[in-house]
Amino acid sequence: MSEALSHTTFNVKQIRKDFPILKRKVNGKPLIYFDNAATSQTPQQVIDTIVDYYSNYNANIHRGVHALSQEATDAYEQARIKIQKHFNAAKAYEIIFTSGTTHGINLVANGFSSLLKKGDEIIVSALEHHSNIVPWQMLCESTGAVLKVIPMNTNGDLVLSEFDKLLNQNTKLVFVNHISNALGTINPIETIIEKAHKVGAAVLVDGAQSCPHIKPDVQALDVDFYVCSAHKICGPTGIGMLYGKEEWLKKLPPYQGGGEMIAEVSFEKTTYADLPHKFEAGTPNVCGGIAFGAAIDYMNSIGFDAIVQYEHELLVYATKQLQNIEGLTIYGTSEHKTSVISFNVGNIHPYDIGTILDKMGIAVRTGHHCAQPIMDFYKIPGTIRASFMFYNTKEEIDIFISALKKAILMLS
The missing domain is CATH 3.40.640.10 (Type I PLP-dependent aspartate aminotransferase-like (Major domain))
Structure with a gap:
């Protein structure tokens, strides 16, 4: 990937203004929507x-x-x-x-x-x-x-x-x-x-x-x-x-x-x-x-070249931070992948972590993701899946990592 995108070529703050739902709160916290692989959000132009x-x-x-x-x-x-x-x-x-x-x-x-x-x-x-x-x-x-x-x-x-x-x-x-x-x-x-x-x-x-x-x-x-x-x-x-x-x-x-x-x-x-x-x-x-x-x-x-580059940056940024968490395993480590990260932490059930993250306003997906044979291959019941789109930010990832650490502490 080429060097990081500048805000002059990809203004994520401006792009986020197109999505009304990103302004709402969940459980009193600003919504952080990391369930894009299930469904993406809809911009005002489409509404x-x-x-x-x-x-x-x-x-x-x-x-x-x-x-x-x-x-x-x-x-x-x-x-x-x-x-x-x-x-x-x-x-x-x-x-x-x-x-x-x-x-x-x-x-x-x-x-x-x-x-x-x-x-x-x-x-x-x-x-x-x-x-x-x-x-x-x-x-x-x-x-x-x-x-x-x-x-x-x-x-x-x-x-x-x-x-x-x-x-x-x-x-x-x-x-x-x-x-x-x-x-x-x-x-x-x-x-x-x-x-x-x-x-x-x-x-x-x-x-x-x-x-x-x-x-x-x-x-x-x-x-x-x-x-x-x-x-x-x-x-x-x-x-x-x-x-x-x-x-x-x-x-x-x-x-x-x-x-x-x-x-x-x-x-x-x-x-x-x-x-x-x-x-x-x-x-x-x-x-x-x-x-x-x-x-x-x-x-x-927006342009797919810009989307690909920006989402790759989000993927790399989030992956590095998750890899620093003790006991965390990422499933799916192909050299060729898009902005989806599936992971588990020790013996903690994915659902429990997902529920606590929701209380902090963070939407992730937990379970087998309608791909049960993959879970059977890894011999796990499911994973926590964070999936990013071009309207997500590194700041949101930082909040997600902090909330995840709190959830792990609560469940350990």
């Missing part, structure tokens, strides 16, 4: 977009001839184009609006249920969130396909030499997260995609944790499917996107039936609409889609 939609042009889209419907349709489809350009998809209709990452994964898994047969193999990694494990287990149960797992090492890195051994001509699908939500490990997805394609397998990347910190280029990655959620990227909950290569999206059958996803309907036969509407049955989360676009605009106005 204003939501208020504007419901105040001025709330309407159903694509069907109406009246002015409000046309305005809402235009705003919704412009948001799709913003997302297409952000991820560098070749075509806007390769962006499918979903309710979030989990919806996107299930959409693909459901589609492949008609394409797989007994004896086919699919591969996931040991670092996956439950939402990128359970749908594939269900797919294997329904098709007779076999699920295989890329193992991890104690640093929290995937063992790619074992991945090489798993790949063969029976491999049809490979699924891996871009960044581990539990450990912060940045997976070498370029290598994984290239190796999978050599045996003819399709690849889905779970980008829920990467999109707040990295600006993925789906064409450069040559990935077949990429999914993410807006609420991790300063947007609202209940909206996300699935990117799929056109050739794959045309192969997959619709996930849901209903209005909007049809071309012609009779009681004898239904034909389906073209992309993207084939996968967008029913009235969509119109406001959410528009606000997703506003969140993308906001993130790009």
Whole structure:
């Protein structure tokens, strides 16, 4: 990383003014929000977009001839184009609006249920969130396909030499997260995609944790499917996107039936609409889609290069301070990781520390983080997870470290 950012190039104090929630107190203390891997906070610019939609042009889209419907349709489809350009998809209709990452994964898994047969193999990694494990287990149960797992090492890195051994001509699908939500490990997805394609397998990347910190280029990655959620990227909950290569999206059958996803309907036969509407049955989360676009605009106005550099500084700063605490173990020590730190202190239960930190106004996550296989690997019940975003500060980390030491003293 280059030398520290100056306030002239990255003014975190000014950025924090965009987030109303950062002004509130919790238990009489100023809120310190270190649970960004679960959901990020929302800037005023995105909140204003939501208020504007419901105040001025709330309407159903694509069907109406009246002015409000046309305005809402235009705003919704412009948001799709913003997302297409952000991820560098070749075509806007390769962006499918979903309710979030989990919806996107299930959409693909459901589609492949008609394409797989007994004896086919699919591969996931040991670092996956439950939402990128359970749908594939269900797919294997329904098709007779076999699920295989890329193992991890104690640093929290995937063992790619074992991945090489798993790949063969029976491999049809490979699924891996871009960044581990539990450990912060940045997976070498370029290598994984290239190796999978050599045996003819399709690849889905779970980008829920990467999109707040990295600006993925789906064409450069040559990935077949990429999914993410807006609420991790300063947007609202209940909206996300699935990117799929056109050739794959045309192969997959619709996930849901209903209005909007049809071309012609009779009681004898239904034909389906073209992309993207084939996968967008029913009235969509119109406001959410528009606000997703506003969140993308906001993130790009700050700049991902600046975000990456600043968050790396926070990660290094917090890691060094935590390493000085006696009995503290950090899980996930990959050289390639983002601003997530999972740790435990001696035999103290993570929940107990998390509860005391909350009393001091500090929000962290405790538990298995929907990544129970990782916890089983380390033989622990869970961890305390502190996850940072570009609106966090070193001063907040100092307060967090001091509060953590108090909590440890109270529980020892």
